């Protein structure tokens with residue numbers, strides 16, 4: 350599991366560690382890791398030029414010490430000092446002693462134009478509230494120059510704790526972060542500015558508290574969560590999913606959700622609704638009925654909402670499912686006008702899977718506001734509805750109403766933004782709920798599988814090819830021969 354901690358926690362842990370170590374040790378470790386990452390990215394052979402963007406804090410100090418290491422190896426290093434009187438004195442002395450040069454922001458463009466690599470040390474965890482004008486101008490100059498950028502600890506201009514980006518920020522190919530991930534590195538829009546992320550161990554681990562603020566599942570975590578049938582399994586023990594999706598107008602949503610549930614490893618899928626003919630034509634495995642969901646037979650979870658429409662009949666189906674004493678996933682049309690009190694009053698857990706527009710409607714805010722502040726939005730949803738909230742989009746986030754770390758989904762591609770893709774996800778999570786995973790695990794493992802299937806499906810994927818890619822994803826994660 351990848352873990353991320355907020356700035357306040359990182360600062361406390363760093364202080365505790367620094368108290369036990371000689372002065373400058375942590376920065377030396379950080380700079381060594383940073384210099385190694387720079388060396389990996391620099392072309393070999395010919396004369397190489399690196400430009401350091403240096404702010405007035407320790408983030409700039411890291412850049413200067415790393416620059417000194419590179420200069421000692423024969424790299425041409427120029428430091429652009431944003432605040433010359435406050436640049437880290439030790440770092441500056443080290444750079445100069447190693448033969449590095451310094452310059453001012455007004456001369457930055459010329460240096461950047463010839464750079465093979467730019468090191469962004471403007472701000473790290475001390476940066477707040479969007480870059481100030483001089484720093485923002487430098488960020489724009491870097492973008493215009495086009496050289497690859499390595500961000501020190503964080504791309505300057507992004508909010509470390511929330512992943513929000515206000516105004517200009519530096520766009521990096523790689524971020525070298527120290528001690529632990531910061532939430533902003535794993536949550537869009539900031540995650541997009543960070544590029545790839547490399548974690549440098551500076552010995553902080555033992556000082557960090559057990560409860561991170563954000564986590565991201567890794568393949569082994571997902572493999573451990575995925576249900577596997579055993580000798581004593583039968584279709585009922587593996588979990589039966591009920592799907593109340595689709596309508597005469599939108600039969601496709603039913604087909605896609607049922608497909609997601611079948612490829613989510615359900616023992617059986619019961620479909621209840623008016624799209625029975627379409628479902629059975631595509632999936633003869635499904636058990637179909639046309640009455641209200643509670644008449645469909647026993648299930649261990651329900652998925653309700655995709656393509657049900659918003660007429661009286663649709664509202665009846667949603668209300669019927671909300672009465673069920675099993676975990677329920679509510680998506681799409683099922684989320685329209687959803688009453689938090691009704692969800693809170695349910696006897697079994699609920700999972701909500703809105704995209705940003707649906708989340709905005711549920712929270713009484715706007716879509717851009719949700720997209721700009723995804724972490725706050727997903728926490729607010731979980732809190733308000735007393736439900737596990739999965740916010741879809743560029744970074745899918747999952748929050749538990751009990752609090753604890755939010756999970757950021759590390760898989761996926763923007764190609765997943767295709768009609769019906771969310772219906773597949775809802776069926777998939779429904780199957781994992783029916784198998785007995787906790788709602789938080791079912792939602793985050795489902796998002797992980799779905800994202801990976803999106804990257805495995807032939808380009809451009811469509812919703813049904815995401816479903817078809819799921820077996821290869823299971824196979825890859827479980828590492829077992831097919832069918833075993």
Ligand SMILES: NC(=O)C1=CN([C@@H]2O[C@H](COP(=O)(O)OP(=O)(O)OC[C@H]3O[C@@H](n4cnc5c(N)ncnc54)[C@H](OP(=O)(O)O)[C@@H]3O)[C@@H](O)[C@H]2O)[C@@H](O)CC1
Nearest residue numbers: 375376405406407408472473474475476477479480481502
């Ligand atoms: N502690 C440790 O053990 C270790 C820490 N390490 C490193 O230290 C970093 C933290 O250093 P830090 O605390 O000095 O803050 P930092 O990120 O350099 O930012 C402060 C500077 O930015 C400026 N500034 C702020 N906001 C701004 C804005 N919006 N727009 C423009 N400028 C802005 C601010 O200006 P001021 O507000 O003072 O005028 C000040 O000059 C951390 O990320 C890691 O890289 C590693 O060496 C490992 C060990």
Ligand SMILES: Nc1ncnc2c1ncn2[C@@H]1O[C@H](COP(=O)(O)OP(=O)(O)O)[C@@H](O)[C@H]1O
Nearest residue numbers: 704741742743762763765766768769770771772
């Ligand atoms: N920019 C993006 N990057 C990665 N994944 C995305 C992006 N936009 C949407 N997705 C994913 O695509 C799926 C779309 O689901 P949804 O919005 O419910 O579509 P639909 O209702 O048409 O099925 C979700 O899994 C979502 O996380």
Ligand SMILES: [K+]
Nearest residue numbers: 469472501503
């Ligand atoms: K930085």
